[in-house]
Amino acid sequence: MVAEPMIEIADVTWRYAGADTPTLAGLNLRIEQGETVVLCGASGSGKSTALRLVNGLIPHFHRGTLEGIVRLDGEPIAEQRLDVIGRQTGTVLQHPRRQFFTDSVDTELAFASENFGAPPQLIRARVAAARTEHRLTDLTGRRLFELSGGQQQQVAFAAATVHRPAVVVLDEPTANLSAAAVEQFIARIAELRAAGVTLVIAEHRLHRLADQADRIILLRDGRVTTEWSGADFARLPEKVWTAEGLRRDLPATRVLPRVFGHGPSVEPARRSPRQKNPAGGSEPSRGLTLHEIRCTRKGRPVLDIADAHFPAATVTAVTGPNGAGKSTLAHVLTGLQRHSGVITLDGRRLSRRRRLADAALVMQDVQRQLFADSVAAELRLWTDESAAGRTDPSGAPSESTSHPLLRALGLAGLDDRHPLALSGGQQQRLVVAGTRLIGRRIVVFDEPSSGVDARHLASITDVLRGLATDGAVVILISHDDELVTRAADLELRLRSLPDPVGTEQPRG
Template sequence: MAGVRWTYAAADAPTLDGFDLHVRPGETVVLCGPSGCGKSTALRLLNGLVPHLHNGRLDGTTRVAGLRTDEATLDLLGRHTGTVLQHPRRQFFTDSVEAELAFALENFGEPPARLRERVAEVIDEHGLAPYLDRRLPELSGGQQQRVACAAATVHRPPVLLLDEPTANLSEAAADHLTDTVRRLRAAGATVVIAEHRLHRLHRVADRVILLRDGRVDAEWTGAEFAALGDDALRAMGLRGIEPPARPAPDPVPAHGPSVDHRDGDGGRGAGSLPGAGEGLALRGVRCAFRGRRVLDIAEAYLPAGAITAVTGPNGAGKSTLARVVTGLRRHEGEVLLAGRRLNRARRLRESAIVMQDVQRQLFTDSVEAELWLGAAADAPIGPRARALLADLGLESLAARHPLSLSGGQQQRLVVAAARLSGRRVVVFDEPSSGVDHRHLRSITRVMRDLADAGAVVLLISHDADLLALAADHELRLRPPPAG
């Protein structure tokens, strides 16, 4: 990429401005930097989505495997690149794991026998056998991410592009992804990764490149980056690379097949918690997909006035619990708020949620209008909204169309809307994907403000940095036994 300047059609300023990047064959490069600095746009230029599918003005030249990406067709670029988007469900074309893995090879005309052989190899390499009897929409966000990574490599592209690949992954799944990148690198693939969570991926990077204001601000070898230290990284607005030290939050009172209790607590968690009687109680809550149990909680109490982290491996039922609590999912059992049983319709009115893929929650034509749409009717939001937008780094974007924002900016916009909603129950499902160090703290402040106002706040996350900052209590889930 040489002298690249790209401005989206809906934007007033370029996202990339004088951007130069050269990645050598077989090199692994990690792009980092504050939200909105142009990392995802750089990947879209490399795979041709910019300018073929995004409107705007492009200057400069981008070449991949000798092809000019603005001139080559997308199908030709697709043979040379594999891409994993920040939200993988946007790139699925089928509804089953095997069909998704076969999709690219079918389009490239691979002979059926070789296609079946290659799909079987990828299933084994990526550990996808447990998912083969499942439809893609039934998989958790982290499980979908694993399938997307496998599908991106099935045709053995020489260039692999990963956009926030660890955003929704558990510790074990993120370790598996790192091993996959290491294996691809050893096989000679060129890998470019846009990522905020650097504590794993910097170990497999040949270079780490910092973007700021649409151009390269600094770059290091992997070893030089590791030697910088967390204080220096945070001064640049980056996440640290050392795992955060934090005491384990107190477990909430809970038991049932889906509850992963700590040794010695009898499966019931902690005793009396602040706000007892005002929080959210679950009784006999069970959910199933096509006869397979995905959530089974006999009893749990989630306190008001505190932030309860909901943790556990991918597929443990965390997002299913979020949909139950907010009235978006049918289930057995009952949900009570402050001792009063709430049906699903009432829960929809009493709760707000920040989903993993927040683009599905953006409905208006400006950032400001998005805040007004869901704001509490009895609370003027003008001054509060301006202060909130400033804290979340969105103040200068109030007139922008929400879909023209970066992924991290969209995430923070929906967080802001949840803060102004006035709801008694607020769920944050992986709210820190696409979020740098500065905005990690601003999102934490939003959750703390909601808890201090008496709301029941649930935080579903694998992000150790966010959990260390925010979690007061913890509900750890595990996949319920089969049957």
């Protein structure tokens, strides 16, 4: 007798409510117990939607029309309660802050087991084990929304496995992770595989995951088109990667010169930086200069930069480990974060209020920046203030501004789509497009390649380079070596600040 697969998706078509076309169209997928399967494909190909079939969010949470059948461990998911599915599955969403139910690391790790009525002693043992397995002891006692995006991703992964589910689904799980954190993630994936857990992972950054996958499955237009074993995938010729828009995610091949900067949060360069302090007169002062910038959160220092200079007409990459203060710096530069110290632009002091007017930011979770009911209306929100007079009488963005950019970013023809109905990568590129159109002097991109395939990595690079050509101060915060290599001219590398004396110690 043939054993039932752990996951069976049979001839499934799914159309989100209000959508004109289905996201999945005749999807067939069979995953055996203990398999590790990686879903890849262009942005918008249906990867995240396929994961929602596995964990029951479709059809129990998302509204739409489902045809075909999905079975989990032999049982139709549509006929099971979400709490029953939740005992069998754990999920890591593309933006983990959307899945948190509590406000601290410890309570989030305990939440699922508590919710399922596990005994307190077992919960404590599981949480302690998760801290060790996921190397989270340094985050014990911390508030979730004080963590960096990468640290939140690590906590979400741990929380998804604490109740020991048979199936774990992960959506872009390495998008915000530093190189060291990716290595930790891969090690944990290997441990879960050895324990017989079934893993289904949607990813664009495929290089490190290929060694752990039993199969890599390519989706196109909502259906499976090709699949490879991990060994065969590693031997694919370059033309296949290029044709399918897949990312190789190879290590950086060039070392960027360092910008001028020093202070406790700045990692010293191993050799003298090319750029000198503009106050000394050896470099023009055009650009953004920071002096004695310090931020604390509930008495805990999170950013401390004595001096730094970001030149205009240049793309400066800000890099460093998770939790080093990169997103905090983004919020400081764009006027969203209180701080001590002074910031000047071209030698003139720039208040927080002025920065709110002069700066634009692409956040890690761009859904927080989407407000309109269509792509066209969203672009009008970006352009109304800065591009008045460049629209036609209907109010639609003009051909000379938005349409070529939308085509380059793979958004042409989506004018009437609701922004929240787009894929994560399409949402990311929509906000990038708006940032390009608004014409601000200071533009900060915080992990703009999350959810982005190889083709659109090139178009985002073009946007960054175009802003620099226009004379803007462009700051790229990223763990993506490929994007940094393609787009950046200079680098400011941050380092984590030591915890102050008296910081809460890990509890057992």
